[in-house]
Amino acid sequence: MKxxxxxxxxxxxxxxxxxxxxxxxxxxLGIVVTQDxxxxxxxxxxxKITPFQLGxxxxxxxxxxxxxxxxxxxxxxxxxxxPQDIDNKFIEEFYEGxxxxxxxxxxxxxxxxxxxxxxxxxxxxxxxxxxRKISSxxxxxxxxxxxxxxxxxxxxxxxxxxxxxxxxxxxFIKAHLEPKAQVEFGKNIAITVKQxxxxxxxxxxxxxxxxxxxxxxxxxxxxxxxxIPHDKDxxxxxxxxxxxxxxxxxxxxxAAVAQDCPFGAVIGxxxxxxxxxxxxxxxxxxxxKEDVENKIxxxxxxxx
Amino acid sequence: MKxxxxxxxxxxxxxxxxxxxxxxxxxxLGIVVTQDxxxxxxxxxxxKITPFQLGxxxxxxxxxxxxxxxxxxxxxxxxxxxPQDIDNKFIEEFYEGxxxxxxxxxxxxxxxxxxxxxxxxxxxxxxxxxxRKISSxxxxxxxxxxxxxxxxxxxxxxxxxxxxxxxxxxxFIKAHLEPKAQVEFGKNIAITVKQxxxxxxxxxxxxxxxxxxxxxxxxxxxxxxxxIPHDKDxxxxxxxxxxxxxxxxxxxxxAAVAQDCPFGAVIGxxxxxxxxxxxxxxxxxxxxKEDVENKIxxxxxxxx
Numbered sequence: 001m002k003x004x005x006x007x008x009x010x011x012x013x014x015x016x017x018x019x020x021x022x023x024x025x026x027x028x029l030g031i032v033v034t035q036d037x038x039x040x041x042x043x044x045x046x047x048k049i050t051p052f053q054l055g056x057x058x059x060x061x062x063x064x065x066x067x068x069x070x071x072x073x074x075x076x077x078x079x080x081x082x083p084q085d086i087d088n089k090f091i092e093e094f095y096e097g098x099x100x101x102x103x104x105x106x107x108x109x110x111x112x113x114x115x116x117x118x119x120x121x122x123x124x125x126x127x128x129x130x131x132r133k134i135s136s137x138x139x140x141x142x143x144x145x146x147x148x149x150x151x152x153x154x155x156x157x158x159x160x161x162x163x164x165x166x167x168x169x170x171x172f173i174k175a176h177l178e179p180k181a182q183v184e185f186g187k188n189i190a191i192t193v194k195q196x197x198x199x200x201x202x203x204x205x206x207x208x209x210x211x212x213x214x215x216x217x218x219x220x221x222x223x224x225x226x227x228i229p230h231d232k233d234x235x236x237x238x239x240x241x242x243x244x245x246x247x248x249x250x251x252x253x254x255a256a257v258a259q260d261c262p263f264g265a266v267i268g269x270x271x272x273x274x275x276x277x278x279x280x281x282x283x284x285x286x287x288x289k290e291d292v293e294n295k296i297x298x299x300x301x302x303x304x
Numbered sequence: 305m306k307x308x309x310x311x312x313x314x315x316x317x318x319x320x321x322x323x324x325x326x327x328x329x330x331x332x333l334g335i336v337v338t339q340d341x342x343x344x345x346x347x348x349x350x351x352k353i354t355p356f357q358l359g360x361x362x363x364x365x366x367x368x369x370x371x372x373x374x375x376x377x378x379x380x381x382x383x384x385x386x387p388q389d390i391d392n393k394f395i396e397e398f399y400e401g402x403x404x405x406x407x408x409x410x411x412x413x414x415x416x417x418x419x420x421x422x423x424x425x426x427x428x429x430x431x432x433x434x435x436r437k438i439s440s441x442x443x444x445x446x447x448x449x450x451x452x453x454x455x456x457x458x459x460x461x462x463x464x465x466x467x468x469x470x471x472x473x474x475x476f477i478k479a480h481l482e483p484k485a486q487v488e489f490g491k492n493i494a495i496t497v498k499q500x501x502x503x504x505x506x507x508x509x510x511x512x513x514x515x516x517x518x519x520x521x522x523x524x525x526x527x528x529x530x531x532i533p534h535d536k537d538x539x540x541x542x543x544x545x546x547x548x549x550x551x552x553x554x555x556x557x558x559a560a561v562a563q564d565c566p567f568g569a570v571i572g573x574x575x576x577x578x579x580x581x582x583x584x585x586x587x588x589x590x591x592x593k594e595d596v597e598n599k600i601x602x603x604x605x606x607x608x
Contacts, residue, residue: 003417003418003419005392006386006392006395006417007417009392009395009396009399010395010399010417013395013396013399013400013403014399014402014403014412016411016412016413018411018412018413018414019412019413019414022414023414024379024381024413024414026378026379026413026430028378028432029333029334029335029378029379029430029432030333030334031333031335031430033379033381033413033414033428033430034381034414035381035382035383035414035415035416035426035428036383036416037383037385037416037418037424037426039385039418039419039420039424041421042385042418042419042420043418074330074332074333075328075330075333075337077328077337077338077339077428078339079339079340079341079426081341081343081346081424082310088309088310088313091310091313091314091317092313092317095313095314095317095318096317098318099317099318107320107322108318108320108322108323109320109322109323109328109330109337110322110323110326110327110328110337110338110339111339112339112340112341113307113310113311113314114307114341114343114346114347115307115343115346116343116346116422116424117345117421117422118420118421118422120341120343120385120420120424120426122339122341122383122424122426124337124339124381124428126330126333126335126337126430128332128333
């Protein structure tokens with residue numbers, strides 16, 4: 001848990017009110033901003049991902065954070081550090097991937113490129129808040145319903161297949177390598193909700209997102225596993241329920257919104273208490289913040 | 305020159321009108337944005353810089369780019385990739401350095417932290433364009449005067465001393481390790497100029513900046529070396545004129561502005577032609593774009 005320890009040191013040092021959500025909401029400028037990095041051998045293996053997929057993913061990760069804030073993704077900057085053996089073709093395909101992830105209305109407007117021992121990618125994304133109500137993890141209220149934008153577990157299954165050198169079912173591999181940020185879903189919520197709401201993407205896993213919303217808002221999320229949308233073919237995988245809950249990188253959106261919100265699949269409700277109650281396999285399991293942190297895939301410790 | 309080759313591929317792939325200046329000017333949002341990275345063993349050696357200085361410099365580099373665009377530096381995000389042997393003290397001191405570089409009105413509002421083999425820092429900075437006229441490298445016009453905000457060569461001298469394991473004169477080492485972005489200078493220009501102007505910082509060296517402005521604007525810059533402000537003690541260094549011209553990392557500002565601009569030290573004038581004419585040691589030397597590119601310190605090739 002070194003990463004979380006470091007973040008708490010950063011918070012104490014900077015005493016910034018902004019650090020907490022994936023995006024910082026800069027009200028005076030009418031924008032949100034987020035930055036995320038992908039490091040070779042930590043977040044990806046060069047042999048397991050094409051330059052196109054790497055560019056695509058680097059950009060999509062950040063667009064997803066903007067979408068989950070409720071803002072409209074607009075601009076990105078891309079910073080690249082590359083080893084000497086990278087050739088022109090890599091660069092070209094990488095940026096083709098970036099472009100593909102961007103859609104018409106999102107533009108890459110800058111960044112830099114430097115040398116390095118390994119591939120390091122850091123993308124900064126900016127979204128416009130005009131006409132949008134912006135979310136916060138702290139906004140879940142008792143009585144809210146919990147909704148998700150789509151399927152969970154597919155990306156985790158894809159990663160599993162890739163690590164086992166398998167290439168089928170292709171849909172899972174595609175879900176892992178070319179996830180799609182839920183831009184329309186985020187927009188629908190942000191332009192229709194009237195009251196405060198909590199929303200984030202499930203890049204680090206559904207349970208991670210649920211636990212963060214619960215603990216940042218000081219509430220209990222009552223979740224019914226059977227209501228979480230997942231691909232039926234996932235059930236062939238060993239520990240498939242873990243993939244749904246902890247798999248991560250599906251880049252779906254989870255939100256705690258007022259009951260009258262017409263979007264998403266309802267998977268539970270906000271109650272008084274703290275943490276997550278998960279109804280699964282006929283029992284109810286309680287997850288504290290620590291329980292969830294100990295089960296999730298941690299980039300820091302699993303890869304070094 | 306692999307870096308420049310890559311940038312041209314990126315430009316061709318993205319077909320973005322934004323890539324060119326250090327900052328992208330996003331008119332619809334009233335902001336400029338820039339991103340710059342510092343990589344261990346490419347831009348700095350861990351043994352030669354303290355965590356405080358590293359944090360300070362990472363932030364200052366980006367504030368300097370915003371200042372040189374004419375915008376008001378407002379917000380930053382900081383992305384860090386860190387090896388396992390980095391301890392809490394490093395993080396604390398690094399962010400103390402970041403904070404020190406920020407001043408009251410500039411805030412760090414986000415970023416992320418991940419594992420990695422080497423230290424990799426990527427900072428994104430956002431500036432507000434309200435009440436400012438924003439610069440572009442393409443704006444130098446015949447008849448403009450060329451001005452600089454302050455001393456050149458001190459930082460390069462400091463780097464030289466550090467590499468030779470010397471620690472005096474301290475002023476040069478400080479100039480290298482704790483450069484100061486010319487925020488006030490940038491502001492003065494941007495709130496007073498009436499006509500288009502060209503401005504950039506001299507982070508990659510004064511000649512590099514002059515050459516870029518000349519070539520992007522399609523003009524000749526006529527420069528008098530004797531008018532370039534430099535510390536007199538610099539003259540003790542071997543090839544000290546090279547330090548002034550190519551040393552880099554002074555983070556001063558150079559601009560091509562109308563004759564009535566009351567700020568800065570005048571070092572030359574914009575004429576018809578292309579490139580840079582440098583009056584030095586009693587002769588006039590002409591520098592094409594390629595001449596300058598071949599003389600400047602190139603992070604890519606010198607360090608790998």
